[in-house]
Amino acid sequence: MRVAVIGSGIVGAACALALVEGGAEVVVIDRVGVAGETSSRCEGNLLVSDKAPGAEADLAVSSNAMWRALAERLDADRPNGQPATEFEAKGGIVVAFGGGEAALERFADAQRATGIRAEALDVAALAAAEPFLSREVVHAVHYPDDAQVQPSTATQALLDTAVRGGARLVIGEVTGALGRPGRLSGVMTTAGPIEADVVVNCAGPWAGEVAARLGARLDIRPRRGVILVTTPMPQRVFHKVYDSDYVGAVGSGDAALQTSTVVESTPGGTVLIGSSRERVGFDEHPGVAPAAAIAAKAVRLFPFLEQTTLLRSYFGFRPYAPDHLPVIGADPEVSGLVHATGHEGAGIGLAPATAELVAHTVLGAPTALDPTPFLPSRASLQETA
Amino acid sequence: MTGAKRVAILGGGPAGLAAAQAALAAGADVTLLDEGGRLGGQYWRHHEQLTDRRLQHGWARFERLRGVLDRAEVHTGASVWSVEASDGLVRLQAVVGPADATARAALDIEADAVVVATGAHDLALPVPGWTLPGVTTAGAAQALAKRDGVTVGRRTVVSGAGPFLLPVAQSLAVAGSEVVGVHEASRIGALAAGWLPRPWQLAGKAGELVEYVGALARHGIPYRIGSGVVRVLGTDRVEGVVIAALDAEWRPIPGTEREVACDAVALGHGFTPRLEVAIALGCTIEGDRRGRFVVVDEAQRTSVAGVYAAGEITGIGGADAALAEGAVAGFAAAGGARDDARISGPLAVRRRMRAFAARLERAHGIRPGWTSWLADDTVVCRCENVTRRAIADRADAPLRAMKLATRAGLGPCQGRTCGRAVEAIVAEAGGAPEGFDRRPVLAPVRLGEVAALGRGSAVIDTEPARRDDAETTVAAVEAQQ
Amino acid sequence: MIRITVDAESIEGRDGQTIAGVLIGAGRTAWRTAQTGDRGVFCGIGVCHDCLVTVNGVEGVRACQREAVDGDRVEREVRA
Incomplete structure (x- = not known):
């Protein structure tokens, strides 16, 4: 079975590895190379805490468990140059300011019913867990299963491993289909034609455009989404810490939790602060407004950040479907x-489960x-x- | 002054000051911002009480330029951390106050045109041992001597390439350090090819150099061409250096190494233009591994409407070129006519200085053989302590992935110090070093200062719904595009 | 003349000097602990961030850029 995987972001890399290990002959095609876009312009979240009960939450819980084994495997006996995934099961803490506590607790309750671990923290436990957190926080829920990878290096590790298993990376852009209408037999690329029995479209936010080129x-x-990075400092944030203000705003336990502010430390000593969400097409000029809004919320969560130096900001484009569920199959x-x-x-977190579903679709695994x-x-x- | 063009000038060195003077002459409302505590840039770096008069070159020119600024709005200690250009308007965000303080005053400036005159900083190539205390850039030695009246050591070795090493040695000597030697990497062939032909193009420059060489002689400082520091010795601080003769490609010649005792080293292998502001504004940047610069036309216009560039960011050419370009840029930014007699002088100087810059590059430009003085475990990225081997091992990945895998260029300086060296190592290891996309926050700014801009403003929706996403929002946004 | 304290030791500098200038004038060449050893001034013009110190409790101040003020409390930073 020859499979062409379009895109070497986290989803493409995870699919390539799963397909290679399932016995397929795999070619990965990417315009710029491994983790060139969305997968290196995000936070590396492996979250269950933000998932409302439903199909995506179930997928997230399964994928979260898969990541633990996968990261261990990728990080063991790394050859020269292959970076570590920086997998860290640090857990997440979702906090509410006054007025938001009831909504947060209702949301957590609904999650508990589906098997997501969500533990309410009392004042003392919260102060011990996050001593630098604002004292205005009135309620907090700990999600021990939330974890993190460094998304670019995790993608690189996945693709390196797939390549060692026989996958081939081609730098090029897909320009059209091979085969007759309605039946693909490969793709035409700027690097030449690539014959394949199955083509897997992992082009992230550009997947719609790729689909169109393939008929x-x-x-x-x-x-x-814009993300801020601070200068390195001694560690003062110990979990992934989110503001549950979205829940507070809608005041309904039925709505999905929309935490737009997340603050966390990285192994490099920097603090990552995310994230804004804007639907502006592929506009590459975010200006200062998102950074200012993110900073204001982060400083409210962790007052010490007021005096912290901002090092850089970056942004990426997240792919979403009109019904906001992943599209796999x-x-x-x-x-x-x-x-x-x-x-x-949620692509970083959902990548292993997505890869398993793709291997199931393509190879019957x-x-x-x-x-x-x-x-x-x-x-x-x-x-x- | 109603109806006058609002011109913002970023940088108070020779180019920025000349731009301000010309823009004022053409009738513009001028706002000049500089991050330093005093105007003058690196070239006229000074402190009223601490600077030795013998180290002030072209001071009368500086005083004349500074003298006209009372008609401009001038902000020193101003860190411009964000710039945007759209629809012919330029928007700047800055904080003003002591360096790296918190809760500084915010400036939100809108202008019809901007002159980017952000200058250059030293380029010091990595050398084994260069992270030891006592090793600085040549520019640091110069700044500390001129601005603060101090030297890092008592016995300093100056090493690198280019005429800048000469005034640095002079400053060190005046400020009280013995200068053991000045080592110029270029050999006589390159120097002759750059400096000897068409001497009229060099005009005053050759005379200036003769003056410096004379100063070195008076201080008894040896000037050695075709040689350089290839290793720094010491455990907790500099105790000496290894000097070697270098071939035409700057490879150390085996058997020529000799140890020299010293307690300070000043390294300067050229200059790196400070392009961050121009890149953030979207200006076209061109060049190769020898240097990338902002592309400008005859009137110093960049590829972005309303954005002008002058000085070292358009090509390393020194203070005279910067002064000429600044005058052209400031005049054009203010809407002055191109055939105005007041601008013909600077235009002529600029042409001559462009030729001078090309000759400097020919004589002193970095040669690729320098990487052979590195060891595998030599730290290249000083911020994140990334070695040459780590970079070379990941050279096949796209540059962005390489950086994230190794952390090279991701530290507090954001690759400003190591960028050129990292690119050279990636290229040498067979990778493609293009696209080292540095998009840092333009100047250190505290999160609280950024947050101050966001509080109470409903500019942006950071928390839209996801599952109950209103399609009307998407439709509305897409309709606007 | 001004006086500043550096890790609790009092040192003297000249009016107008940067913190780096005062430290170097007092014979110090290194005042930050990096992962590979101590660091002091490298670029001297605010680009490299090697010379960072904590000043009056505020972290991340470039010693080569900040003018020292009489009574400043300067503390060493340690990169984790």
């Missing part, structure tokens, strides 16, 4: 085409996951496509 329809849009109209995109801000909610043929996508 398919897929509604995937970019969402811009066979294209309903073009045979030989499989999609794996639409992970929005066994999986305990339910692919149905994520199929490109689902009704909520067909309405808008």
